[in-house]
Amino acid sequence: MRALGLVLVAGSIGIAAPATADDDTVILEPSSYWSVDFGEEKCRLARAFGEGEDRHLLFIEQGGPKSSFGFMAIGPAFERFRRPDRIEIQFGGFEPMTDQMPMLGNTEGVGASLIFSNMNFRVRPETEGDAEEERRKAPLPRLDVEAANQIDSISVSYGKRNVVFNTGDLGEAVTVMNECALNFVEAWGLDRAAHETMSRLPRWTNEQAVVRRIKATYPLQALRRGESGIIRLRVTVEEDGSISDCILDKATIAESLDPPACREMRRAEFEPALDKGGNPMRSFYQTNIIYRVS
Template sequence: MDRIVLALAFAASASLAAPALAQDDKNAPVVLEPSSQWNVDFGDEKCRLARIFGEGDNRHILFIDQGGPKSGFGLIVVGPAFKKFRQPDRITVQFGEFAPVGKYRPMLGDTEGVGTSLIYSNMVFFEKPRSEREPASDAGLDPLPRLDVEAASSISAITMHQGKRSVVFNTGNLGEAIKVLNECSLNFVESWGLDRAAHETMTRLAKWANAEAVTRRIQDKYPMQALRKGESGIFRMRVIVEPDGSVSECEISNATITESLDSPACKEMERAEFEPALDVHGKPMRSFYLTNITYKIS
């Protein structure tokens, strides 16, 4: 369920000038209060939470989304406060009082009429120390991933840091919103023609056995037209894995808007080999595999 990152280098998209904040002290945190309720989009390809913060020239938008059951989520923040957030390797995200998450690097872009956007294809509320991570096991666990509602219930703000700059979204308690997002994402299992009840008692998710080889082929076939334009993008990929480990279906959807970037991943996934998911009795079952594909070019 990990993401695929096809990275040659990084390039931000063409920009539109964002309105400047009426705040001169660049080191003072920008604190944003909500100006709308959470909006939940039960889409065909993704579930998305969206909320507006601030008003007028100081309007910002926060998105949290998933394309299916996962322990991580997509995160997008947009607004003029991020105009000077131009060093992805220095940007961290902090959820409530948890330690800042610096493992993931955003893709930078711009949204017309709103401002600079930071786009994360995969994000978590907090990173567990290696010593606290549970060892993988094929039995006795509920491996169908979900977002941590308990952790979300302790979060009332999301803060973006770059050096001494900070932008704070005062979200309020995230517990109920994340609970709704979990339910929406679990509903995808049935829409994919799979047995949700069997997945909720399964003992192992499908494991991609030859990921390195197939990922290399996807990277080697970076679409040339997009390469010439310097176009970057994020895609979501879902495959259906049969009990014998073969791939019977593959779907690609855009997580970001692109003009020429059309991922060849599904064609290459015909070569993918999986260890199948296992049901409650330890027998192979029909299931799914989700991942993100991120193209970054210079």
């Protein structure tokens, strides 16, 4: 059984109230330590910034070991952020992420929310050599601690409007987050030691065809309500490439959004994961399903 808990990660706490650098920039200082929630379905890294009416929240979430994460920024400073295609996010001094459109929502008691589904701390070259080097370093995917060590702020901008969270070094918090996510492997009944040395995760060979069917089955009631949502999907892939189970976790809540994605995943075809000797092994595959009403 997966152990549950909440870990507080040391970090400096600055001025709680936001400072305004100019008319278009809001600078937010932390009002709590980072906390990592070892939940049953997901790991959540959280921190509060500001207090009272100026309180804001940051969340980084994972439903298992991945090199990407879900990200949420919540608070009154985002009330004017109304067009997802104009929102940019930047981690420290790395390049701004311009191709990540968030979902917009509202969190009761806190304010407007921006929800990103598949984030990385930095843009990395998508070359075969780089991918192979990363695989040799850590076959089981993890968040980028090296990048996190270089990040001391997170900026979210909308036109000239800029909201800056002075986070401090993210390295220690992300290291704890990685351990939380890696613990899921054993909780799912899989061999973590074998996954730490594996040579390849499962490969989904008919992804495009199945994804098209999943998108075509958008729940009619949710469509009528104009509801968007992000669903985390995980399947267990057996040694012969077959799927033994399928789990959905709603990363965002939509009242009528109950997609039949697992039914469509019965059509999915996989090449199995390979252990360090190149032999098929039982493993998992994770992805996000994004339902967006334009």
